Structures are given as structure tokens and as C-alpha cells.
Amino acid sequence: MFVVSKLFWMIFQPLAFAFLTMLAALVCLAFSWSAAAAVFAALAAITLGIACFTTAGAMLMAGLENRFPRPELEAPPALAIVLGGGISTGISARRGTYVFSSAGDRYIEALRLARLYPAMKILVTGGDNSLSGNIHGEAAPAARFFADHGIAAERLIYEPSARNTAENASLTAALLASQGLKDAGCIVITSAYHMPRSMALFGRQRMKVMPWPADYRTDGNIRFGFSFDKPMINAMMLSTALREWAGLLLLRRSASGP
Structure with a gap:
């Protein structure tokens, strides 16, 4: 399970996913599958746009960070x-x-x-x-x-x-x-x-x-919007937040049974 989870995230983290979908678009172009190439290229562009130039990652991160405050x-x-x-x-x-x-x-x-x-x-x-x-x-x-x-x-x-x-x-x-x-x-x-x-x-x-x-990464009060000044930080934030949310969903699914 450890190896599977590592390999899964190597492929589906946002930047890797955008890279692989762009490669898929190039392959489709090589075989003159223009419609499929357009779909893959659009998917790569949307993924990069959301990951690098929006506050989606920070918003998802804040939702995680706010769940457990420090107790007295x-x-x-x-x-x-x-x-x-x-x-x-x-x-x-x-x-x-x-x-x-x-x-x-x-x-x-x-x-x-x-x-x-x-x-x-x-x-x-x-x-x-x-x-x-x-x-x-x-x-x-x-x-x-x-x-x-x-x-x-x-x-x-x-x-x-x-x-x-x-x-x-x-x-x-x-x-x-x-x-x-x-x-x-x-x-x-x-x-x-x-x-x-x-x-x-x-x-x-x-x-x-x-x-x-x-190790707080946000101020806890983030709204969705555009953010053009720190694309790599935005992408890293989204990647980290998605990994955590995916882990939580898998835990909930395993707890509820088949």
C-alpha cells in the first residue's frame, strides 16, 4: 500500500498530471487525433491555471488547518x-x-x-x-x-x-x-x-x-480568487492540500466498509 500510494501521487499531483496530459496531447497530435489532443491540452491548461494562479490550494489548506485548534x-x-x-x-x-x-x-x-x-x-x-x-x-x-x-x-x-x-x-x-x-x-x-x-x-x-x-501555512481565512505573484507556492499548496483531502476520503471510505 505504501508503494501504491507513492506511485499514485507521483502521477496525479497537479503539476505531474498537467505534464502527463500535455504529453498525451502531443501523442494524439502525432496520430492526427485532433479532438483528443484538444481535450488533453485543455485539461493540462486548466490544471496549471488552477494550481499556479488561483488560491484554490490555500483555501483547501485553510479548511484542513482550521479543523483542530490547540487545546487548553x-x-x-x-x-x-x-x-x-x-x-x-x-x-x-x-x-x-x-x-x-x-x-x-x-x-x-x-x-x-x-x-x-x-x-x-x-x-x-x-x-x-x-x-x-x-x-x-x-x-x-x-x-x-x-x-x-x-x-x-x-x-x-x-x-x-x-x-x-x-x-x-x-x-x-x-x-x-x-x-x-x-x-x-x-x-x-x-x-x-x-x-x-x-x-x-x-x-x-x-x-x-x-x-x-x-507549521501553519495560511491565516485560516482564504477565499477563492486569482493569485499571479507566487505560482510555485500556489501549486505546492494545492498539491499538499489535495494529498491530505484524498487521504481523508480514503480513510472515511475504509471506515464505512465496502
């Missing part, structure tokens, strides 16, 4: 579960340091809470999510980051094998159960747009966790 903590959390994705693992491994990705706020927020609540432990879950299997996980660079910022090693727990969010939840649940911590007061730290799917998957593991979103 009645007591200090016993454990913060940090979902992988905040560190560029390949670069970090080759450079021997920690290099944050665009989701690096996950680690910054974990560090802030670790200093605020000195008894809180931190669990980092995330392994190699590449198809090649040649990229290291986040355990080593995360250890360097927390050590450099004064967090004692005994406060840290690592789950180094998860390749996606479903495995983040299942492997973390198994690890915490083995250590008698599954029912501890846990918060989940991940990007705000990623929180709805994360909470659904941790819920399937019968874990009672509180959402602690970080």
Missing part, C-alpha cells in the same frame, strides 16, 4: 509525539547535521514545549519514506538537534521505521504499549494541515491523544 492544557503533557517530516533526511545524513524542511516548525514547537514542561518526554516517529530505501530516517538528526539545545537523552524516544502517517500511528502505539505509556497524557505535534488525518489514524489505534498543530 489542564495539566502538563507526559509525552509529545512528533511526526516525521520536519527534517530533510537525505541532506542531514550526507552533511552530518540536521537540516529542517518546510515543516521544521514541528521540531521548534516540540523544543519549546520541552523547555516549558521539563518532565515531558518526546517521541519522534519517522523512518525512510523514499521508494529507494536509501535515505536515513529522522532519529539521528533529531537526536543531534535536541542534544544541541539541551534536552537530555533520557527524555527522548525514537520510532525509526514508520514510512507514512498510518505507520506513524500504528508503530508508535505498539512502542508506547510495550513501554506502558500508551495511556499517558500525549499530545501529537504535526503540521496543522496534516492534523485531521493524523488524529483519525491515531484514533484507529485507540490512542487518546490531543492535537497540537504547528
